[in-house]
Amino acid sequence: MRRLIIKDVESSPTIILDKDRNKFEISGNSLPEDVHEFYAPVFEWIMEYIKQPNVKTELIIKLMYFNSASTKAILDILTMIEELVLNGHEAKVLWNYFEIDEDMLSTGKELAGVLKVPFEFIPFTDGWVRLAEER
Secondary structure, eight states: OOOEEEOOBTTBOEEEEETTTTEEEEEEEEOOSSHHHHHHHHHHHHHHHTTSOOSEEEEEEEEEEEOHHHHHHHHHHHHHHHHHHHTTOEEEEEEEEETTOHHHHHHHHHHHHHSSSOEEEEEESSHHHHHHHHO
């Protein structure tokens, strides 16, 4: 399966979907002008992936900000990850949030509350510096 890598720009996140390296990550800011167009290849890739997933799937979310239109796209992605769990596969979400950003933590907890996917909440203190170093 080909990997999908979308490099971030000011209004859209970096997305790495790489089955061979077992790396699944969405990071940065998500407020693209056309959310549906931006996330369409992500949805397609994940739909293909869930047909033959890895033994273990961990989706890393490291968003500093996302708008309300992106919230729906993120929920759709997480619902697809939930499908893995419901089909007996091991999957979880690693929800990274800037330590002082209570809204981002709260949003993650709200999403965790409506999905049957385990979430791990990971605070960080060094903002964009950490995101850039980890890429």
